[in-house]
Amino acid sequence: GAGVSQSPSNKVTEKGKDVELRCDPISGHTALYWYRQRLGQGLEFLIYFQGNSAPDKSGLPSDRFSAERTGESVSTLTIQRTQQEDSAVYLCASSFGGRAYEQYFGPGTRLTVT
Amino acid sequence: GNSVTQMEGPVTLSEEAFLTINCTYTATGYPSLFWYVQYPGEGLQLLLKATKADDKGSNKGFEATYRKETTSFHLEKGSVQVSDSAVYFCALSDYSSSASKIIFGSGTRLSIRP
Numbered sequence: 001g002a003g004v005s006q007s008p009s010n011k012v013t014e015k016g017k018d019v020e021l022r023c024d025p026i027s028g029h030t031a032l033y034w035y036r037q038r039l040g041q042g043l044e045f046l047i048y049f050q051g052n053s054a055p056d057k058s059g060l061p062s063d064r065f066s067a068e069r070t071g072e073s074v075s076t077l078t079i080q081r082t083q084q085e086d087s088a089v090y091l092c093a094s095s096f097g098g099r100a101y102e103q104y105f106g107p108g109t110r111l112t113v114t
Numbered sequence: 115g116n117s118v119t120q121m122e123g124p125v126t127l128s129e130e131a132f133l134t135i136n137c138t139y140t141a142t143g144y145p146s147l148f149w150y151v152q153y154p155g156e157g158l159q160l161l162l163k164a165t166k167a168d169d170k171g172s173n174k175g176f177e178a179t180y181r182k183e184t185t186s187f188h189l190e191k192g193s194v195q196v197s198d199s200a201v202y203f204c205a206l207s208d209y210s211s212s213a214s215k216i217i218f219g220s221g222t223r224l225s226i227r228p
Contacts, residue, residue: 041220042219043158045215091157103158103216105157107156107157
């Protein structure tokens with residue numbers, strides 16, 4: 001595809017339920033990033049995948065958060081036992097190799113936990 | 115650790131006014147500096163970048179100069195338009211360390227009145 005895509009675009013879930021958010025990076029981009037953006041705030045780094053290297057999980061806020069990536073393609077961010085404070089826009093970005101600055105962002109998934 | 119501080123918004127200006135959005139950074143090593151923009155309803159886009167001291171990044175009439183002596187990367191535009199209304203994020207990436215992620219500021223919302 002032409003750009004990074006994310007699904008769903010909006011997700012409303014009840015507190016305590018699990019959710020899965022999907023990211024399709026640009027073809028050929030070896031690096032993939034997840035960020036969280038709370039209302040009116042900046043981007044909060046969550047996790048980074050680069051090729052076959054171990055992911056950088058240093059930004060994950062709790063063990064309820066996890067992410068996987070299949071090779072150099074799709075990634076899934078999973079939030080277990082969602083809490084209201086998890087409500088945010090979750091952004092995915094991809095880049096080619098180590099050129100981290102040329103990150104291309106998807107439109108995001110707006111998660112609302114009721 | 116590395117960090118980015120940018121002026122709080124919202125910033126409201128009249129069309130054709132001069133714009134400055136301040137950004138300062140703290141970093142070890144030799145960071146690259148960026149401005150990203152998020153237009154309403156859209157994903158983040160790289161606006162401009164500078165990779166070494168005294169470099170000037172420019173795009174769409176916006177400019178920012180990498181000032182190592184003042185650790186700043188202020189965004190400027192001589193004459194803003196209504197279409198410039200967006201949230202602007204200052205960011206850095208440090209290639210001298212093992213860091214592979216971009217650190218974003220909290221964002222500055224800009225609104226331009228016709």
